[in-house]
Amino acid sequence: MPPSLKSRFSPPTPPRLLAATALAPFALGGLLVGTEVQAAEPAPPPAGESRQSTPSSIEPLQEVVIWGRAERLIGTARSASEGVVGYADFSTRPLLRVAELTEVVPGMIATAHSGSGKANQYFLRGINLDHGSDFAATLDGVPVNFPSHAHAQGYLDLNFLIPEIVRTVEYRKGTHHADLGDFSAAGAAAFTTYDRLDAGFIELNAGSEEHFRLVAADSFDAIHGTFLYAAEVQRDDGPWVLEENLRKLNLFLKYSTGEEHRRRSVQLTAYDADWRATDQIPLRAVESGLLDRFGYVDPDLGGSSKRIGVSGRIETGNWSAIGYVTRYELNLFSNPTYALSDPELGDEIEQEDRRWVAGGSLRRTAGHTLGTRPLTLEYGADVRYDDVGELNLFRTAGRRRIGAVREDEVRQLTGALHAAAELQWTDRLRVSAGIRGDLYDYRNRSAIEENSGSGTASIVSPKLGFAFAAAPGLELYANAGRGFHSNDVRGVTLRVDPVTGDPVDPVPALVRADGYEVGVRWEHGETLRMTLTAFRLALESELQFVGDAGTSEPKGASTRRGVELTGFWRPIAPLVFDLTAAATHARFDDASAGGRHIPNALDSVIGAGVTYVSPRGLLATLRVRHMGPAPLVEDNSVRAPSMTLVNAGLGYDFGRWSVGLDLLNLLDERGNDIIYYFESQLPWETQPVEDLHFHPVEPREVRVRFAWRF
Numbered sequence: 001m002p003p004s005l006k007s008r009f010s011p012p013t014p015p016r017l018l019a020a021t022a023l024a025p026f027a028l029g030g031l032l033v034g035t036e037v038q039a040a041e042p043a044p045p046p047a048g049e050s051r052q053s054t055p056s057s058i059e060p061l062q063e064v065v066i067w068g069r070a071e072r073l074i075g076t077a078r079s080a081s082e083g084v085v086g087y088a089d090f091s092t093r094p095l096l097r098v099a100e101l102t103e104v105v106p107g108m109i110a111t112a113h114s115g116s117g118k119a120n121q122y123f124l125r126g127i128n129l130d131h132g133s134d135f136a137a138t139l140d141g142v143p144v145n146f147p148s149h150a151h152a153q154g155y156l157d158l159n160f161l162i163p164e165i166v167r168t169v170e171y172r173k174g175t176h177h178a179d180l181g182d183f184s185a186a187g188a189a190a191f192t193t194y195d196r197l198d199a200g201f202i203e204l205n206a207g208s209e210e211h212f213r214l215v216a217a218d219s220f221d222a223i224h225g226t227f228l229y230a231a232e233v234q235r236d237d238g239p240w241v242l243e244e245n246l247r248k249l250n251l252f253l254k255y256s257t258g259e260e261h262r263r264r265s266v267q268l269t270a271y272d273a274d275w276r277a278t279d280q281i282p283l284r285a286v287e288s289g290l291l292d293r294f295g296y297v298d299p300d301l302g303g304s305s306k307r308i309g310v311s312g313r314i315e316t317g318n319w320s321a322i323g324y325v326t327r328y329e330l331n332l333f334s335n336p337t338y339a340l341s342d343p344e345l346g347d348e349i350e351q352e353d354r355r356w357v358a359g360g361s362l363r364r365t366a367g368h369t370l371g372t373r374p375l376t377l378e379y380g381a382d383v384r385y386d387d388v389g390e391l392n393l394f395r396t397a398g399r400r401r402i403g404a405v406r407e408d409e410v411r412q413l414t415g416a417l418h419a420a421a422e423l424q425w426t427d428r429l430r431v432s433a434g435i436r437g438d439l440y441d442y443r444n445r446s447a448i449e450e451n452s453g454s455g456t457a458s459i460v461s462p463k464l465g466f467a468f469a470a471a472p473g474l475e476l477y478a479n480a481g482r483g484f485h486s487n488d489v490r491g492v493t494l495r496v497d498p499v500t501g502d503p504v505d506p507v508p509a510l511v512r513a514d515g516y517e518v519g520v521r522w523e524h525g526e527t528l529r530m531t532l533t534a535f536r537l538a539l540e541s542e543l544q545f546v547g548d549a550g551t552s553e554p555k556g557a558s559t560r561r562g563v564e565l566t567g568f569w570r571p572i573a574p575l576v577f578d579l580t581a582a583a584t585h586a587r588f589d590d591a592s593a594g595g596r597h598i599p600n601a602l603d604s605v606i607g608a609g610v611t612y613v614s615p616r617g618l619l620a621t622l623r624v625r626h627m628g629p630a631p632l633v634e635d636n637s638v639r640a641p642s643m644t645l646v647n648a649g650l651g652y653d654f655g656r657w658s659v660g661l662d663l664l665n666l667l668d669e670r671g672n673d674i675i676y677y678f679e680s681q682l683p684w685e686t687q688p689v690e691d692l693h694f695h696p697v698e699p700r701e702v703r704v705r706f707a708w709r710f
Contacts, residue, residue, distance in 0.1 A: 068168060069568040069578065072523055074475045078422070078432055078465050080519025080533040081106075081173040081187075081564065089578075090169065092611050092621045094647040094662035096698065099158045102137070105171040105189055106531075106566045107582035107605050109627055111673035113695040115277030115302050116236055116246045118332065119157035121674055123627075124186045125173070125537060126560040126584030128600035132156025134485050134513070136184040139191045140267065141322040141361065142311045143384070145183045148410045148442075148489045150353035150391055151332055154183040160271035160307050161191065162232045162250050164203070164215055168192045174535065175483030175515035176463045178420040178434030179363070179380060185483040185513035185537065194219075195256040195265065196226045199709045207662070207703030210237035217252075218710075225257030225264075239698050240278040242296045248273040258315075266312045276302035279334065282680055283692040293670075293696055297682065298348055300399045303332040323360040328353065333399055340681040340688055345397045349405070352392040359384030370423060378434075379419040386412045391490070393498075406498045407447040410489045415439050420463065428470075434463035440486060440509055444493040453493030457509035459484050473523045483513040512540040529568040536561050542588075542598075557589040558598055574614050580607045588634070595635030600676070604628030604642075617653035619660070622646070632677035638692070643671030645697065651705065660705035668700040 068086030077083070085104040095101070099110040099120040109123040122129040129135050132154040137144040139161065149155035172180065173187035180188050200218025205211070217230035232250035237243040249272045256265035278296045285291040311324035330353040337347045363380040388410040395403040420434030438461070443454035463481035470476050491507040519533035542555035562584035569577045586601035606626035613619050625645045632638040646667050651660030675694040681687065 069529060070526065070570060074469070074473065074521055074523050077475075077477075077521065078430075078467060079172075079174060079176065079477050079479045079517055080521050080531040081517060081535070083171055083531075083566075085169045085171070087167055090163075090166075092613070092619060092649065093609070093623060094621070094649045094664055094703075095163065096647075096664050096701075098161050098163055101158070101161065101163060101166065101169060101191070102135075102189055103607060103625070104169050105173075105187060106580035106607075107564050108135075108187070109602070109605055109625070111695075113674040114279050114334070115244055115275040116238070117159060117248065117273040117275035117303060117305055118277065119152070119155050119159075122156065123600075123602050123605070125535065125582070126562055126586035126598070126601045127186050127537075128598075128602075129186065130154075132183060134183060134186040136180065136182065136188040137191065138188075139269075140193055140265075140311065141190070141313060142309065142324045142326075143359070146328065146353075146355070146357075147182065147386060147414075147486055148388060148391065148412055150330060150351040150393070151334075153488045154485065156183075157305065157307075159248065159273060159305075160250055160269055162215060162217070162230050162252055164201075165193045165197075165217055165228070165230050165252060166191050167194045173533075174479060174481065174517050175461070175513055175537070176434075176465055176479040176481030176517070178418040178436045178461075178463050179378070180483070181382065181416050181418075181436065181438055182414070182484065182486050185485055185515065185539070193252070193254065193267075194228060195254065196228060201707055201709045203705060203707040205703055205705050208701050209239050209698070210235070210243070211701070211703060212236070223255075223257075225255055228252075228254045228256075238278075239701075240294050240296065241292050242276060242278055242299055244276055244278070244302075246273065246275040248275075261315060261317060263315045264313065266310070269307070269309045271305070271307040273306075274302075274304045277333075278695075279336065280674065280676060280693040280695040282682065282689070283694060284689060285682060297338050298335040298346065300348060300396075301333050301335060303330065305330045305332075318364050318366045320363045321360065324358070326357040328355050328357065333396065336693075337678075337680045339683045339685070340679065342395075343681065343683070345395075345402065346683065348396045348399075350392075350394040350396045350399070350401065352390055352394070353388065354390035355386055355388040357384065357386050374424045376422045377419070378421070379417075381418075382414075382416040384414045386410065388412070404447065406451075406490065408451075408490055409445045411443045412489055413441040414486075428468060430467040432463075432465040432467075434481075436461040436463070438484070438510070442489045442492065442509065444489050446490070446493070448496065448498055450495045451490070451493055451498070453495075455492070455509070457492075459510045459512065475521045477517065477519045477521070479515075479517040479519075481515055483515060484510050485513065486510055508541065511542075514538045514540075527570045529566075531564075531566045533564045534562070535564070555588070558587065559589060560584055560586040560601070574612055576611045576613075578607075578609050578611075581605070583628075591634075595633065597631035597634050597636040599632050599634065600630050600640070600674075602628050602630045619649070619651045619653075621649045623648070627671075632675065632692070638677045640672070640675045643669060643697070645669055645671070656709045658705070658707040658709075660707075662701075662703040662705070664701040664703065665697060665699060669697060671697050673697050 068084045068089050090104050102108050102110050110120045112120050119131040127134055131152040132145050146155040170190045197219045202216045205213040213234040215232040219228040230252040234248040236246040251270040254267040258264050306329040309326040314321045332351045335348040339346045341347050361382045365378045368375045391408040391410050393405040394401045416438045418436040422432040425431045438459050440457045446452045461482040465479040468476045487507045492509045494506045497504050516536045522530045537560045539558045564582040567579040582605045586598045587596040609623040611621040627643045629642045630640045648663040648666050672694040677692055679688045679690045
């Protein structure tokens with residue numbers, strides 16, 4: 001049963017830390033069939049009975065906190081690189097930004113190089129995912145990534161999530177999952193929200209750097225079902241010399257009805273944000289004293305974003321169906337090179353995106369036997385249509401448009417069929433195989449006639465996996481498969497550079513990715529979980545359309561090899577240790593670009609934490625995140641240094657009231673969220689300079705929380 005949502009610093013009973021108690025077993029069933037999980041919740045209690053006793057009526061000795069990572073996956077998981085994380089796992093984490101929820105995925109990093117209203121920068125498996133190029137996410141089965149986006153392909157903006165109503169995060173990595181398609185070559189995460197809360201709540205979060213956040217949520221029964229609503233208001237100025245002036249509003253409404261395996265739900269999400277941004281700045285300006293470390297070059301950067309979505313889901317027997325419609329708008333102002341191309345007016349640009357998205361998916365999972373052996377069959381279909389009426393790139397000065405670089409209208413229809421089977425070949429060996437076929441139909445009408453065009457593209461992706469129970473509590477895995485990511489339609493139809501008019505080569509519509517994994521999962525009793533995975537991922541091409549320039553950037557094929565380790569240990573009920581570590585070797589297949597190193601491919605990532613949740617209401621947590629060094633140019637002559645951040649949290653629960661304290665960047669690390677090496681020219685400079693450009697991590701911040709349940 002879902003918890004009453006309290007402050008992040010709630011004890012294990014009765015509040016937020018019980019979030020996965022009844023839900024994780026259902027969520028794991030979704031991993032077994034390899035589909036997006038909509039975990040069923042318990043049926044309402046008989047009339048006159050409460051769903052949960054009041055806090056004072058619960059005896060501490062009967063309290064049980066289920067952490068998603070403590071669940072048994074041997075015998076159900078198809079690889080070592082998949083898992084489920086329940087609310088108890090991530091609700092204790094001090095979060096600087098909502099996209100850090102993705103960091104529950106082992107080896108994942110979410111940073112930022114611009115304002116808080118923009119999609120984050122992601123890193124996984126030695127890939128600089130930019131804003132989501134090879135990492136897919138869904139919310140209750142609805143895809144979040146945007147193809148052919150004004151700023152970046154696969155644009156993954158998670159700012160519309162309200163963390164307090166997220167019930168589970170399920171992750172899968174690699175190319176061997178038949179139901180995962182575009183943008184999932186490195187991995188995918190499925191965010192699932194609650195259907196019902198045990199109690200309503202209001203939570204206030206205030207802190208240094210003018211941080212203010214207010215969130216409220218509740219649920220009630222009506223019209224033979226349950227309504228859940230939530231609202232979030234946030235404002236932030238941040239540590240920047242130019243105040244960020246973030247204003248964000250999130251609304252969420254969900255209606256659900258039915259019982260397990262026969263459920264229906266409809267939900268509405270609405271998001272609106274405006275912000276000013278301090279983008280990356282050149283190191284030379286800081287070292288010379290011209291700019292503060294948190295300073296800016298262009299005062300006009302930032303943007304506004306809106307997203308409204310309606311979706312519905314039906315589950316009946318072995319079938320499930322999802323349908324959705326989304327309206328999305330973005331105006332984003334950037335200036336990465338300052339005055340390189342135009343010393344008089346500067347290089348400021350505006351990227352505009354206006355689109356409607358409609359789509360749906362259908363899934364069926366059924367159990368059979370082959371002889372005497374259990375056989376599970378899964379198959380489904382996906383369809384999506386993006387109608388991007390305005391996909392524009394303008395030159396601007398002071399946020400005033402002074403010329404158009406590109407003006408496009410894109411229509412993109414995608415469809416997919418997939419099927420998979422898992423056979424219990426012997427008592428100890430499970431074999432799974434699948435196949436997926438994707439078809440893309442695209443059309444671009446450009447203001448530059450030569451860059452208009454249409455076409456189709458398709459790809460077939462086979463999958464294969466083995467799971468062998470080597471001993472009690474020990475399972476071995478081997479997986480292989482083909483995946484892909486799509487490229488921006490504007491790059492596919494590109495024929496001439498929109499700035500110079502020179503002929504250019506288009507990018508392929510679909511880029512193949514071949515992946516292989518071997519791994520081991522060890523589960524000891526109820527308290528220790530460990531996985532070890534070795535992987536290889538080969539991308540056919542890293543050609544990409546660069547939204548900031550309106551043209552394509554040629555890059556060659558690449559191969560990444562790596563090792564990932566995860567650990568979860570609960571030596572006693574109140575105390576939990578967790579660890580993720582990943583090391584990756586990423587290289588271009590040839591040195592035609594001047595070297596084989598891939599810029600911003602992190603060599604290593606480490607995440608670790610310890611959490612103590614006392615039955616008496618005390619919570620304490622300490623977390624460490626380490627980003628290893630990375631090359632910044634192909635010949636490895638310039639490298640980004642490593643960085644380690646430490647966050648801490650402390651709190652106490654007083655029945656209906658909770659208080660807490662977050663200490664972000666506890667040691668006041670002077671590191672960088674992102675760092676690049678490229679050529680730029682400041683307005684007062686007379687010639688371009690190659691230099692490091694960085695966006696610093698925010699300094700130590702203190703945030704206080706107050707929550708009331710009603």
